[in-house]
Amino acid sequence: MRRTLPAIGAAVLLSVAVLLAPAAVAKESADIQILFDLGDGSYYWSHVTIPDRLADNASFDATLRGAGEHGLFVGHRWFPGLGIAVSDIGDRRGPSGFAGLFVWNRTGLTWAASTVGISALVLSTGDAIAWSNGAYDSVTFALRTPVPTPADPYPALGFRGDGVSGASPGLQAVGTGTSGSGAANTATVLWDTDLQTREIVSSPAVAYGNLYVETFAGLFALDSSTGRTRWHNPVVRGFSSPAVFDGSLIVGSSDGRMYRLNASDGSEIWNTTLIPQPRFSGITSSPRVAFDWVYVGTFNESGGPGEVVSLWVSNGTVAWRHATGSIHYSSPVVFHGVLYVGVMGRYNTTTNITFDPPYGVxxxxxxxxxxxxxxxxxxxxxxxxxVTGSIVIAPARDGNLYAIGMFTGTEVWRASVDAGVSSPALFGDTIFVGGGNLLGSGRITAVNRVTGATRWTYTPNGPVQSSVAYADGKLFFATNSGQGTIYALNASSGVPVWTYRPAPADYILASPVVSNGTVFAPSDNGHVYAFRDSGTPSTTPFPIWIVAGIVLAVLVAVVLFIVFRRSRPRVPS
Known part of the structure; x- marks a missing residue:
């Protein structure tokens, strides 16, 4: 029987497809993503291959391997007849007593609470799951959805948030200012939005496709891709940087109140007065959300004590208050059930510029x-x-960077780095911190995490009073001088990668943030800038070999379909 040329071609393609296809075996692998949301503002992503997705507890084994990549402890227990229950990720000891399991809905682009336990969950290539320590309110058990998603993997959840481990493998850290996102390699401006206000000192948060920044003219939500204003709340204004939590923003205001706002439109969910009669600044500390609570500090401009305050995130009621010196700018971090915050001291009402003891950590x-x-x-x-390992790192305005024993509160080492108000960043075993006083010179210093020894220094064009952000092998910061400039340095060497001087020239106190490949930076000139390399993907893709495998599988399916169509007997017309 003579074969037609198309039939021969199809047969050849089928032969090639068979040769390329793996041998028929009982095991079927799956390549998945796993989000670990620790409930305290820190989150981690892992890409994991499941060798046999139909094997017993295959998805749980993948969870253990993904957590192990970041040195995260997985608390779990086996219940006969029910399977495995996960109580904790990362030894964070959430109050609800168990971690929530979510499955990514690729059609609706949302996290959905899993309808089965991890023991019964069968995953396929392209699937994603999330574990969240803060998934359930410990009182009402209301469901709370993680903010990072496969479509938006690296949001900036708040001041000094953590989008990836900021320490060496197996060594956890919080408050690192580190993102797992890619970041601009050139000073290519994606957009430049003039908010028509001066002196933006708040650092942005980025999530849900928006950039959120507080100014003295109110809180703005800008489209993170275009810079277009989505909404504006003129009531909430001042110095505090917002924290993103379960579809909402939590932020302090110059009127002395803490606010929780709907992230989609800026409408108020609750507000709580912490400073009854603020003079000017109000709440300058940026809040930290951990599990069921918001933690923030207050600044007493009358010279009396300030406070560290804990509020219930659900309704804004005060859980506890602790009197201390004023908390001015410093944002708390929470690690293993302990809160750490910098204390500015008592405001001196004679000089109206200095602070008196007690100050410290x-x-x-x-x-x-x-x-x-x-x-x-x-x-x-x-x-x-x-916090990194068992030490707390804090710069003070005496010029020193202090390493303090987490358990003892005693000094481990100190390094003279011209430190001031700039919060440090951490990656690997290197700490990066800015220094310098207003109207003076400044520098960036990289020091060894264990010893405090200097690794390199870089001198920019003015004092560095913004905080340092790390992403994609680079450091991002700005100088607080009349010719304020945004810098990107090579984190290994301190060599500049790019610089950008906004126009009109002005001071820059606000800190840059990095999210999904874009660097965002406000300036005192009232503008917010977004820098992004052309062609940069907005999300972290699957590894190329996974994509190639999917493409090959589609080609094989197409070839088989063609052969099947051509092999069917034809019915005479």
Missing amino acids: LALYASNGTERWFFPTNGSVAASPL
Whole structure:
């Protein structure tokens, strides 16, 4: 029987497809993504291959391997007849007593609570799951959805948030200012939005396709892709940087109140007065959300004590208050049930510019506000601490960077780095911190995490009072001088990668943030800038070999379909 040329071609293609296809085996692998949302503003992503997706507890085994990549502990227990229950990710000890499991809905582009336990969950290539320590309110058990998604993997959830491990493998850290996102390699401006207000000192948060930034003219939501204003709340204004939580924003205001707003339209969910009669600044600390609570500091401009305050995130009622020196700019971090924050001291109403002791770093038990220890420094601490391993890192305005024992509250080392109000960043075993006083010179210093020894320094065109952000092998910061400039440095060497001087020229105190490949930076000139390399993907894709495998599978299916169509007997017309 003579074969037609198309039939021969189809047969050849089929032969090639068979040769390329793996041998028929019982096992079927799956390549998936796993989000670990620790409930305290830190989150981690893992890409995991499941060798046999139909094997017993295959999805749980993938969870263990994904968590192991970041040194995350997975608390779990086996219940006969029910399967495995996961109680905790990362030893964060959430109050609900268990971690929520979510499955990514690729059609609706949303997280959905899994209808089966991890033991019974069967995953396929392209699927994604999420574990969240803060998935359930410990009182009402209301469901709370993680903010990072496969479509928006690296949001900036708040000041000094953590989008990837900021330490060496197996060594956890919080408050690192580190993102797992790609970041601009050139000073290519994606957009430049003039908010028609001066002195933007708040650092943005980025989530849900929006950039959120507080100014003295109110809180703005800008489209993160275009810079177009989505909404504006003129009531909530001032110095505080917003924190993103479960479809909402939590932020302090110059009127002395804490607000929770709907992230989609800026409408108020609740507000709580913490400073009854603020003079000017109000709440300058940026809030930290951990599980069921919001933690923030207050600034007493009358010269009296400030406070660290815990509020219930669900309704804004105060859980506890702890009197101390004023908390000015410093944002709390929470790690293993302990809160750490910088203390500025008592405001001196004679000079109206300086602070008196007590100042230093304060550690409180996050559950009730009881003091664990207080470490006095030789100058005010306006920066936010970071915690890495068993040490707390905090710059003080005496020029020193302090390493403090997490358990003892005693000094481990100190390094003279011209430190001021800039909060440090951490990646690997290197700490990066800005320094310099207003109207003076400044520098960026990289120091060894273990010893405090200097690795390199870089001198920009003015003092660095913004905080340093790390992403994609680069450091991002700005100078607070009349010719304020945005910098990107190579994190390994301190060599500039690019610089950008906004126009009109002005000071820059606000800190840049990085989210999904874009660098966002406000300026005192009232503009917010977005930098992004042309052609940069907005999300982190699957590894190329996964994509290639999917493409090959589609080609094989097409060839088989063609052969099947051509092999059917034809019916005479």
